[in-house]
Amino acid sequence: MSIIIDENVQVIVQGITGRNASLHTKFMLDYGTKVVGGVTPGKGGEKIHDLPVYDTVAECLKEHPAAAVSSVWVPPRFAKDAILEAIDAGIKTVVVITERIPVHDMLFVRKRAKEKDALVIGGNTPGLISPGKSLVGMLPKIAFSGGRVGTVARSGAITYYLANSLNLAGMGESTSVGLGGDPILGANFEDVLRLFEEDPETDAVVMAGEIGGVYEELAAPYIKTIKKPVVAFIAGKAAPKGKRLGHAGAIIEGNMGTAESKVEALKENGAIIAETLSEIPELVKEALCGKQQ
């Protein structure tokens, strides 16, 4: 097993006729991902890489009723609509590659996703991969190999380097999930940690956060309750300090958002803190040995 996607999951591509979407659809197919069709409103009937293109998600699902995941590649002004269309058609996992989606659009999408019990990953996510089984998004396959460590990170490149480090140390990933870089995200660290906790093929989890936002702090209380070891890394400790918020955010978020606040919240709740990406593999190994004794 793995989380969210596996060798059997059927995937559709919204905005498939775009340059990037088309290229990465090819990469996904090459990787073995079961991409079954694409959607571009107004281009129904065309073919891309021999895949049928439909006008609507509903039609696509009518022809491919087993499709369970959609990846969204449309321009930002159409992202809200594309995600809502997918959710409304019954898709339970929407992987949103599109970046710079208006924040109020994402708030609306989050609400609908919650009502319909759908998992929206992103926006601005590189996607996710269960190595050797399925890749949804545009992660470079070379960075990943199969194994029993789950990873979840905010940025794309950190996802790749993290997997790369694990692989060089002889470990591999059950699934690697990129949460995305937009200010308002769908799935958060906690959502993904919960899935890893329940996955029998994941032994340990690495979460890589970064300065800014509140998502790392929000995940901390859950980490206290998780049984599998969690190694956490926060990028940006050496980054220049931002200015004080100077506005209403100060009332809500207080001191959240700094590397210190994040590290402290995670540490307090039992996460194993990695100072650098390079020491993560060693910490994972130690944690797993500790578990086995």
Added chain:
Amino acid sequence: MSIIIDENVQVIVQGITGRNASLHTKFMLDYGTKVVGGVTPGKGGEKIHDLPVYDTVAECLKEHPAAAVSSVWVPPRFAKDAILEAIDAGIKTVVVITERIPVHDMLFVRKRAKEKDALVIGGNTPGLISPGKSLVGMLPKIAFSGGRVGTVARSGAITYYLANSLNLAGMGESTSVGLGGDPILGANFEDVLRLFEEDPETDAVVMAGEIGGVYEELAAPYIKTIKKPVVAFIAGKAAPKGKRLGHAGAIIEGNMGTAESKVEALKENGAIIAETLSEIPELVKEALCGKQQ
């Protein structure tokens, strides 16, 4: 007992500083209704008939936490807001005297009322009365006397004449409810019939509908299940026929809205049909005798 209001229920008046509201607050007090306060935004601190006026419903309820019913007398453009304010403050029965409330406003109000489990009576209702106990609205007290027949009607004058006929025949009302004359109403016949069915002091129910709208037809299926006798009267059988709808309503409502459609729906489901207001008392008596045998 009676339904909705009794001798103990505490009532507030929204828009109390208006001409009609002020006059009828006096009438309500004279009748014995426990009016405890009024609300007119911006006029908090004033007094009307020795009653305190508050700026907000919330404040009024803070001082009079037992208040359970609000009557709304504000101009139509403020009606939606006043009703929402009452519901949001926790009032569970809102009696809306205001007429000509925009239909989209009433749709919004209905939705909120449903979410918050509140009963909105009206708009354009004359109010309701449990004779000898409490009167909320502007019904003329002379028309009513206490008894064991529940009445529910759409129009004010029919409510009065109906009670008047019952009284002349030696019967009286447990509660008389005016649903109101606006095109989109809060409480419907069915809502009130359900309350009468559960009221141990109501032996029979008279419902008086009229041509137009769909509320009589919608109540019909419930009448089939009710245990108490229901005498139904539809006003307007002799009224000139309206024109065909000629628009989308035809698709939704079909032939609903005519006197024939209403009478037929009610008759089919077991209501006792009165041809005129005058014969109602006799039909009620017969029905009750039948029940007793």
Added chain:
Amino acid sequence: MRLYEYEGKQLFKRYNIPTPNSVVVGDFSELDKVVYPVVLKGQVFIGRRGKAGAIQFANSKKEAETKIKELLGRVIHGYEVTKVLVEEKVEIDREFYLSATIDRTKHKPLLIVSSEGGMEIEEIAKKPDAIIKHYLEIGERVEPYLGRSIARKMEFKGDAMLKVGNIIVALYNLFLDYDCKLVEINPLVLTADGKIIALDSKVDLDEDAMYRHKELMQMGIEARHEIGELTKREKIAKKAGIPYVDLDGDIGVFPGGAGFGIASIDLIKHFGGNPANFMDSGGAPTQERLRLMIGLLMDNPKVKVIFGARFGGISRCDDWAKAVVQYVLENRPQKPMIMRMAGNMEEEGRKIFEEAIKEHSELFKNIKVYKFDTPIEEVIKEAIKESI
């Protein structure tokens, strides 16, 4: 409040719903702005305008002028044609139906579409398989994907699907933004050259919400009364905002509060009388309106007697009495009035009558005002007796 076709289409344009190139003429100055052939549509509030002669065709400006002259001023089913909508003719390939309205049985707004359009709504209703209903939550808008998905179900594809999807979104936005009870496009047409065009418009605004749409007045759309097919008295009443319908009997019915009007007609018929009218005063009518109501009945030569009933609720007995007395003093009517007055402010009302009778006993000799203790049926029977 129904809008004329051309007014509805003005709103359509605001929402980028495509309509034929057109001009609206009350005279002929603008006829150069369209390409011929054209359709000339007399602006009247009736269905089947074609059959009624309100729709004409013209192949040239000259022909258009002639035919517009014929149309202007014509009265069609009681509606006078004061404006003609001149639209470039489009070649219709297929006709569809679109509307947004409120389902009063479910208390929800909805979209109704059909791939069978262009005929009378009653005909469309007979083909339920072609009809798609989509209910919206209160406060919800139609998201673009939903518009497309409905367009797809109407069998549109590709570019036409995108266009119709946008029209559905726009139609529903218009419906919400302007507090409409109905927005209907019948037919929406696919033209021979692949365009999508709204060929007719039916927009019904909520008169009670007009106060928040001041911009409609700037467009020349104002609260109005539809006076087609009305009798002289019905027109007078309509202009004053009083629901009134002429019937063919001889008992004038002067109701005293909202709602009882229709019931009193039933009662008069039941006891063998013939009502001359239906009328409803609305809640808390003004003095002026009450006097106008009495006048309508008094001035009707068919009316032999006036039956009046006031059960004072929000409409107070004293106001009612004041209006009756003032009417009588000013107009010295000869017809008898048989009435009953009870309810709120009854005592005050009764004093007004008593004082008037004391001073002008001759004038009031045909006017009876019963009290609460006389049942309404007795009053009606007496009025019927007077009418024989």
Added chain:
Amino acid sequence: MRLYEYEGKQLFKRYNIPTPNSVVVGDFSELDKVVYPVVLKGQVFIGRRGKAGAIQFANSKKEAETKIKELLGRVIHGYEVTKVLVEEKVEIDREFYLSATIDRTKHKPLLIVSSEGGMEIEEIAKKPDAIIKHYLEIGERVEPYLGRSIARKMEFKGDAMLKVGNIIVALYNLFLDYDCKLVEINPLVLTADGKIIALDSKVDLDEDAMYRHKELMQMGIEARHEIGELTKREKIAKKAGIPYVDLDGDIGVFPGGAGFGIASIDLIKHFGGNPANFMDSGGAPTQERLRLMIGLLMDNPKVKVIFGARFGGISRCDDWAKAVVQYVLENRPQKPMIMRMAGNMEEEGRKIFEEAIKEHSELFKNIKVYKFDTPIEEVIKEAIKESI
């Protein structure tokens, strides 16, 4: 995207949120339109403008002219004053705080108000008892009664309560209508003569949603870059939309994809190096942007070596390689570049480098591009070695 105070107040006026009578001056022609005394507010994006000297007072037009001349062109914390807001002085009785923003921990919009306003937000935050937070549902508007109820909780009564209630409704409508991340009034003042006035404005728009607010451009509000307190290179980067911060080290960091920038700085520091900058390319950068990024580092005299890393995801290796090669051919840089390239379209990228090296081996002698099999840490260590 933060708005200037005067721009925010233009939006306030659209929503009937009262502001002091004012003019905005870039020159002096409009100074007759206000009543003196006035407050002169230099329009810069900093807090504590009073302390920084950006706020002055004037009792006459003449005094205003002199002081505006002093203000215009002054650079305050890196921001040049190009506009001065001249506002009639109001007598403050009490100060309050109002804002609408998004709680990212709950993913909900909310209103924050306090009966203690006028001070820095950090000070307001220290008085939690005076702060009221009201969360809204997504899609919900603030109904008038809610505005009044919040105003009432802020201790307003009567007419002032009605006014503040309306302002709260308007503030939240503005927040939603214009896709704001923040709308803040601090202070909202009750004046000595009982008026309610927004004395300052802080509006932060969502730059990613600007495409749907074309009307802002008509008001002169456009997407812009805040360039106060920035170094020369930071300004260049900001104008090009590249997140860039000068640090004081000597290793130029040229990242290849979004997100890794901050992590590579951590790594360089960890291994004992000194990064010269933070930079983020964003997803799928253009050729032009990539070359500009390299140039920023090459042109920085402090930089001794450039460390580059591309892990191709949506940002492709071939695009990256093309940009590096073109930059080198055009600019013939002398500084060494120690880089690693892996990921999507790696093979194509590698071919581009190989061909360039074949033809211009001398130019590329200082440029190393490691493959996937060299860990990133090794590449960083080599870059650090070069910098010593």
